[in-house]
Amino acid sequence: MRLAPFATAVLSALAVAACTTSPVATAPAPAVEMHDGVANLASASGSLVSGSLQVMSMGSGVHIAGDVGGLQPGSSHGFHIHEKGDCSAADATSAGGHFNPLGAPHGRMETTPHHAGDMDNIVADGDGVAHVNMHVSGVTLGGGGPTDIAGRALVVHAQPDDYKSQPSGDAGARVACGVITILD
Numbered sequence: 001m002r003l004a005p006f007a008t009a010v011l012s013a014l015a016v017a018a019c020t021t022s023p024v025a026t027a028p029a030p031a032v033e034m035h036d037g038v039a040n041l042a043s044a045s046g047s048l049v050s051g052s053l054q055v056m057s058m059g060s061g062v063h064i065a066g067d068v069g070g071l072q073p074g075s076s077h078g079f080h081i082h083e084k085g086d087c088s089a090a091d092a093t094s095a096g097g098h099f100n101p102l103g104a105p106h107g108r109m110e111t112t113p114h115h116a117g118d119m120d121n122i123v124a125d126g127d128g129v130a131h132v133n134m135h136v137s138g139v140t141l142g143g144g145g146p147t148d149i150a151g152r153a154l155v156v157h158a159q160p161d162d163y164k165s166q167p168s169g170d171a172g173a174r175v176a177c178g179v180i181t182i183l184d
Contacts, residue, residue, distance in 0.1 A: 032107050035142040039154045039178035041068060044092035048174035053132060055105070055149075055180050058138055061137040062149060064119075067130060068156055068176065071124035078157035078171025079132070085151040087177035094155035095177055099139075099166055101146040108163040109136065111171030116147055121160045130156075142182050 037055035049069035069076060082095035091097075098106065100119030107114035116139050122130035139147045157171035 002097070019159065020024045024060045036179050036184055037141055037150060039180045041063075041154065041156065041176040041178035042087060043070070043175070044087065044090065044155075044172045044177050045158070045175055046090075047158070047173075049176040051130075051132075051156075051176065051178075053154060053178070054076075055141055055154075058143045061135055062139050062141050063133075063135050064154070065133045068122060068124075068130040069128060069140070071128045071130055071156075073124055073126045073128045075124045075128075076121045077124070077130065077175070078159065078161035078168075079119050079122045080115075080155050080157070080161075080168075080171075081119070081136070081149050081180075082153040082155045082177075085116070085153050085179040087153055087179060092153070092155060092174035092177035095155055099149065099152055105138035105161070106165070106167050108132075117149075117152075118161075118163075122156065141180070149180055152180055154178050154180060 034057040039053045041051040043050050048070035050070055053064055053066035056063045081099040083099045084096040086094040098115040100115040104113035104115055109119050119136055122132055124130045140147050142150050155174050156176040158175050159172035161171045
């Protein structure tokens, strides 16, 4: 009869387990495509500005990091994602206007509204190099959606963006341009 108490305990444990609630299975969230890319900036408008920038999918946007050289020491420059991945014109006007899939007015990246391609000015150090390290929310790298920046251009302007003049912040000539290319 020693078996009966053991069997009773097992059956009791199974009964309790059957009464507990299990988490309800839910559909997994859609996967966000994660990519790495690069934009190699070439001089435009007769400048000596160039650089290489890494572009990485990250969280709710894209992270851009790297160096832009050939700038005047201590100078500020408008820096934007432009709508076309075409830097073939000598003055980089072939890159079109700022990337603006939602039709918003121009503004500062941290405020609403603003173009998806609006970013903070970059500032050159004492050697004329701007060390870029910024996160751009609301855009993606790859996937082909309306906010995808793959195949678009990164442009450095001669002057700082004033964040208010429409449609482009009055940042002046385009002094460097590079197409955002996915690496993986």
